[in-house]
Amino acid sequence: FEDIYSATKDSMGNWGNVQMVKSLCTPGHESVLSISEDGRTMIISKGENNGDLYTCEKGLFGKWSEPVSMGKNINTGSRETGAFLVNNGKKIFFVSDRSGGFGGLDLYYSERRSNGKWGSAVNLGPKVNTIFDEDAPTVDKEGTYLTFSSKGHKAMGGFDIFRAKWDAANQQFKNPENVGFPINSA
Numbered sequence: 001f002e003d004i005y006s007a008t009k010d011s012m013g014n015w016g017n018v019q020m021v022k023s024l025c026t027p028g029h030e031s032v033l034s035i036s037e038d039g040r041t042m043i044i045s046k047g048e049n050n051g052d053l054y055t056c057e058k059g060l061f062g063k064w065s066e067p068v069s070m071g072k073n074i075n076t077g078s079r080e081t082g083a084f085l086v087n088n089g090k091k092i093f094f095v096s097d098r099s100g101g102f103g104g105l106d107l108y109y110s111e112r113r114s115n116g117k118w119g120s121a122v123n124l125g126p127k128v129n130t131i132f133d134e135d136a137p138t139v140d141k142e143g144t145y146l147t148f149s150s151k152g153h154k155a156m157g158g159f160d161i162f163r164a165k166w167d168a169a170n171q172q173f174k175n176p177e178n179v180g181f182p183i184n185s186a
Contacts, residue, residue: 001027001028001029001047002029002030002031003020003021003025003030004020004021004024004025004030004031004032004044005018005019005020005021006018006019006021007019021064023063023064023066024044024056024064024067026046028046028047028048029045029046029047029051030044030045030046030047030067031044031045032044033045033053033082033083033084034083034084034085034092035085036085036088036089037085037086037088037141038088038089039058040057040058040088040089041055041056041057041058041085041088041089042055042056042057042058042064043055043070043083043084043085043092044056044067045080045081045082045083046067049075049077050077050078050079050080051079051080051081052069052070052074052075052080053069053070053074053075053080053083053094054067054068054069054070055067055068055070055089056068070092070118071117071118073110073117073118073119073120073121074092074094074110074118074121076096076098078096078097078098078099079095079096079097079105080094080095080096081095081096081097081105081135082094082095082135082136082137083095083137084137084138084139086139086143087143089112090111090112091109091110091111091112092109092110092111092112092118093107093108093109093124093137093138093139093146094107094108094109094110094121094137095107095108095134095135095136095137096108096121098121100123101123101129102123102126102129102130102131103129103130103131103132104130104131104132104133104134104151105133105134105135106123106124106129106134107123107124107128107129107134107137107146107148108121108122108123108124109121109122109124110122124146124172124173125172125173127164127172127173127174127175127176128146128148128164128173128176129152130150130151130152130153131152132150132151132152133150133151133152133159134148134149134150134151134152135148135149135150135159136148136149143166144165144166145163145164145165145166146163146164146166146173146176147161147162147163147179148161148162148164148176149161149162150162150176153176153178154178155178155184156178156181156184156185156186157184157185157186160178160179160184161178161179161183161184162176162177162178162179163176163177163179164176164177
């Protein structure tokens with residue numbers, strides 16, 4: 001089973017001893033999917049309910065809070081397998097194979113409301129999602145580029161890495177481009 005561990009880097013760039021974060025670990029699966037830019041919010045996946053997403057907040061003394069479910073707008077009876085926080089934890093891009101998608105795993109986003117709850121999940125649409133699986137979303141700091149893996153589009157074989165640019169005028173990501181060889185291969 002997966003568990004969560006941490007290590008601290010010293011001023012010389014050397015990593016210290018690896019330690020299990022016991023407060024976040026159970027006999028089941030837990031894995032870290034994303035940590036906000038400011039290092040205060042972490043998204044973890046737990047093996048419950050096909051893999052649900054939870055948030056943990058870092059306290060004043062560096063201790064992580066108990067995991068809190070991201071709620072029904074994010075978690076469903078389907079798989080939620082990947083996530084990436086942007087805007088210091090105010091927006092999340094995530095992966096789900098929930099009904100109503102384009103097929104397989106699709107990419108979605110949700111925004112955190114002022115009350116701390118997550119808004120409705122919005123599918124990124126047919127320019128990003130295909131009838132095949134999309135996974136592992138990341139977004140650059142400026143919110144200009146979405147990078148993800150996909151078995152669809154013009155893949156060389158299996159999961160390839162793609163990059164799509166944000167089109168502010170149309171409020172959607174443009175057609176993804178395969179980052180090509182040598183990153184991707186057959």
